[in-house]
Amino acid sequence: MIEIRELTKTYGGVDAVHDVTFTASPGRVTGLLGLNGSGKSTTLRILLGLSRPTRGAALINGRRYRDLKQPLREAGAVLEQGLSHPGQSGRSHLITQALLSGTSRKRVDDLLEYVGLSEAAHKRTGEYSLGMRQRLAVATALLGEPPVLVLDEPANGLDPSGMAWLRGLLRDHVAAGGTVLISSHLLGELELMVDDVVIIADGRIQAAAPLAELTGMTQLRVRGGDHQLLFDTFTEHGATVTSDGDALLVTGLTPEQAGDMALHAQVPIYELVAYTQHLEDIFLSMAEAQ
Numbered sequence: 628m629i630e631i632r633e634l635t636k637t638y639g640g641v642d643a644v645h646d647v648t649f650t651a652s653p654g655r656v657t658g659l660l661g662l663n664g665s666g667k668s669t670t671l672r673i674l675l676g677l678s679r680p681t682r683g684a685a686l687i688n689g690r691r692y693r694d695l696k697q698p699l700r701e702a703g704a705v706l707e708q709g710l711s712h713p714g715q716s717g718r719s720h721l722i723t724q725a726l727l728s729g730t731s732r733k734r735v736d737d738l739l740e741y742v743g744l745s746e747a748a749h750k751r752t753g754e755y756s757l758g759m760r761q762r763l764a765v766a767t768a769l770l771g772e773p774p775v776l777v778l779d780e781p782a783n784g785l786d787p788s789g790m791a792w793l794r795g796l797l798r799d800h801v802a803a804g805g806t807v808l809i810s811s812h813l814l815g816e817l818e819l820m821v822d823d824v825v826i827i828a829d830g831r832i833q834a835a836a837p838l839a840e841l842t843g844m845t846q847l848r849v850r851g852g853d854h855q856l857l858f859d860t861f862t863e864h865g866a867t868v869t870s871d872g873d874a875l876l877v878t879g880l881t882p883e884q885a886g887d888m889a890l891h892a893q894v895p896i897y898e899l900v901a902y903t904q905h906l907e908d909i910f911l912s913m914a915e916a917q
């Protein structure tokens with residue numbers, strides 16, 4: 628279980644993340660989605676004890692990372708930065724890491740097999756492709772058999788078969804009761820992978836909900852007699868609204884609610900269309916509304 632509670636991190640007077648709260652639960656893959664610079668890495672780095680919060684807390688199984696009794700056995704991480712000496716082979720990198728978590732060499736070889744790196748095990752990691760480095764990073768995170776996995780942009784550099792492999796691996800992990808928190812800006816890919824979605828923009832949470840709930844939401848395209856009045860009316864009722872030419876794109880209202888509000892505001896409606904949304908549409912409308 629991962630709990631992020633009212634987390635704020637300030638750099639030079641500017642909040643990189645502001646009052647961020649969400650939970651990643653066991654048995655579920657939770658996706659943290661945001662554009663570059665939205666605060667994903669900052670949140671994950673605090674969670675993993677690499678940076679201190681200005682306010683709030685980031686907890687793994689109820690404790691801060693640095694208070695975990697056996698951190699490598701409780702949480703595994705794949706971060707964006709490089710992980711191994713380029714002159715070291717994949718296998719010797721894993722063996723070095725295994726010593727830290729008290730893991731056997733047998734498990735190192737099993738993991739190399741599991742992540743599809745057996746054949747490249749003796750190759751220098753400096754010669755690995757980005758996808759192979761990601762696989763090695765995942766193997767490193769899994770060394771201590773931690774129930775909690777935190778992955779920052781693990782899909783970068785993976786080809787379609789690599790993505791399918793990662794998807795299967797994460798599904799296996801949560802099926803066994805594990806918790807996965809994965810950050811990404813690859814929305815289409817993430818949609819196939821996650822159970823719960825947390826959308827972050829400009830350091831603030833825009834939505835945190837099961838994927839099915841979010842993508843079950845429809846988006847409305849509304850064109851009416853008074854663009855600004857409609858915009859204000861929908862926004863006042865908590866909808867997310869963006870302009871699209873002379874129309875509005877509205878999330879968070881049913882067609883009936885939007886129609887009734889327009890009637891109440893005495894604005895004639897010329898067009899009202901409801902679309903089923905993909906994660907990408909939801910994400911972009913929330914990011915644009917910022």
Ligand SMILES: Nc1ncnc2c1ncn2[C@@H]1O[C@H](COP(=O)(O)OP(=O)(O)OP(=O)(O)O)[C@@H](O)[C@H]1O
Binds near residue numbers: 643661662665
């Ligand atoms: N050490 C730091 N010093 C100053 N500002 C920082 C530092 N780390 C992050 N920031 C700023 O905080 C904001 C959030 O950055 P963060 O790296 O968390 O975003 P991100 O969503 O992970 O983006 P990316 O996908 O590009 O890594 C950015 O504006 C960034 O410039």
